[in-house]
Amino acid sequence: MSLKLNNRQVGDITVIDAAGRVTLGEGTSSLRDAIRDALGAGHKKVLLNLGEVNYIDSSGIGELVSAFTTVTNQGGQLKLLSLNKRIQDLLQITKLYTVFECHDDESVAIRSFT
Amino acid sequence: MGNLAAEPGSGGSRLNAVYNSELESVDAAETAVTDMAKAAGFDEDDLHKIGIALREAMVNAVVHGNQYNAAKKVRMDAWLDNGALHVVIADEGKGFEVTNVPDPLAQENLLKESGRGILLMQAFVDEFQVRRLKPNGTEVTMVKYLASR
Numbered sequence: 001m002s003l004k005l006n007n008r009q010v011g012d013i014t015v016i017d018a019a020g021r022v023t024l025g026e027g028t029s030s031l032r033d034a035i036r037d038a039l040g041a042g043h044k045k046v047l048l049n050l051g052e053v054n055y056i057d058s059s060g061i062g063e064l065v066s067a068f069t070t071v072t073n074q075g076g077q078l079k080l081l082s083l084n085k086r087i088q089d090l091l092q093i094t095k096l097y098t099v100f101e102c103h104d105d106e107s108v109a110i111r112s113f114t
Numbered sequence: 115m116g117n118l119a120a121e122p123g124s125g126g127s128r129l130n131a132v133y134n135s136e137l138e139s140v141d142a143a144e145t146a147v148t149d150m151a152k153a154a155g156f157d158e159d160d161l162h163k164i165g166i167a168l169r170e171a172m173v174n175a176v177v178h179g180n181q182y183n184a185a186k187k188v189r190m191d192a193w194l195d196n197g198a199l200h201v202v203i204a205d206e207g208k209g210f211e212v213t214n215v216p217d218p219l220a221q222e223n224l225l226k227e228s229g230r231g232i233l234l235m236q237a238f239v240d241e242f243q244v245r246r247l248k249p250n251g252t253e254v255t256m257v258k259y260l261a262s263r
Contacts, residue, residue, distance in 0.1 A: 024173055025137050055162070057169050058234050062227035069225055086162060093237045094230055095219050 003027040003053075005034045010110055014043040015081075019052035022060030031060075035067045035078075044076025045113045049106070051082030061094055068099065081109050127154075128193040133172075135180035135205075139188060140172040147192050147201060154194050155260060163238035164199065164258055170231040171203045171254045179207030179252055197260040198240075204253040209246040 003020040016034050021027050038046055048067070050056075056064075064080075071078040080102045083091070091097040103109035129146055133139035148165045156164065172188065180186035186206040193200050216223050218230045236242045241257035 023169070024140070024177070055165075057166055057173070058228070058230040059173065061230055065225055066227045086159075090234075094233065095224060099224060 003030045005030055007034065007038065009043075010047075012043070013045045013047055013110055013113055014038045014041075015047045015049055015106070015110075017049045017052070021055040022053055022063060023055065023057045024059035028059050028063040031063050031067065035070060039071065039074055039076070044071065044074055046071055046076065046078045047081050047103075047106070047109050047113075048078060049081040050087060051084075053087065054084070056087055056090060061090060061096065065096065065099070077113055079103060079109055079112065081106055129190070131190045133176075133188040133190065135176045135182050135184060135186050135188060137176065139176060140169055143172045143188075143190055143203075144169050147190075147199075150192060150194070151199050151258070154199065156199070156258070157261065160258065160261065167235045167238040167256055167258075168201060168203075170235050171201070171256065174231055174254070175203055175205035175207070175252070178210075179205030181207065199258045199260075201256045202253060203256075204247060204251055206251045209250060209252045211246070212244045 003018060003022055003026065006017045008015050008017070016038070018031070022031060035046065068078050080100050082104060083102055088097075091100065091102070101112070103112065127150070129150060131143065131146065133143060144165050147168045148161050151161055151164050175188040176182065180188060189204045191202045212232065215232055216229055218226065218233050223229065235254070235256060239256040239258045241255070243255040245253045245255070247253050
């Protein structure tokens with residue numbers, strides 16, 4: 001299953017619901033486009049919901065890092081929502097849990113944006 | 115995509131394949147090996163780890179090794195032996211030294227977009243080895259043991 005993305009606005013926060021696989025190729029380019037579109041529309045607070053993402057490879061991890069730095073460099077915030085155990089493990093292995101702010105509850109995540 | 119063949123008389127427990135240097139080959143190799151591992155009794159968590167490790171090795175071979183060069187191939191040999199899955203993947207690229215790969219866990223590298231493939235392979239299989247081939251190429255060998263072995 002390739003990556004499917006759906007954007008929705010909750011106040012001034014763009015929630016990107018992702019489902020499928022974030023892997024080199026279509027998956028990573030779709031995610032890059034979604035972040036670029038959000039920033040292009042002036043939305044600098046992004047909550048990336050990975051609840052339906054079941055697979056991320058190292059290229060997908062790299063794309064998450066790229067999204068984080070792109071949003072941060074534009075003065076925005078990017079946070080992650082609903083990581084399953086496998087993705088949590090990936091962030092542990094790569095030490096990226098020290099970089100990303102992750103939430104399990106969407107309403108808590110929404111309130112955490114400043 | 116390439117050629118794939120199960121060894122005759124082995125009950126499909128050995129795969130030899132030659133893949134073109136394209137991203138479709140990565141998916142094909144991942145599917146072939148995880149199907150083989152599933153049939154051998156690896157559980158869902160291990161199948162996920164095998165899939166990621168296989169994928170990382172194939173991406174390295176296709177993208178970094180052969181650099182999508184249509185004239186270069188990726189060879190994969192996978193077999194089951196005494197409760198262990200063995201996979202060998204070789205490309206025809208310039209080759210590299212693992213010791214020259216920057217540590218992706220170093221603070222200064224955490225925000226780099228690439229360079230985590232070897233880390234994930236090492237984390238997800240039980241044995242991992244990289245060998246430079248003569249005159250050209252890199253060969254990655256991975257072994258994953260059945261938990262119930």
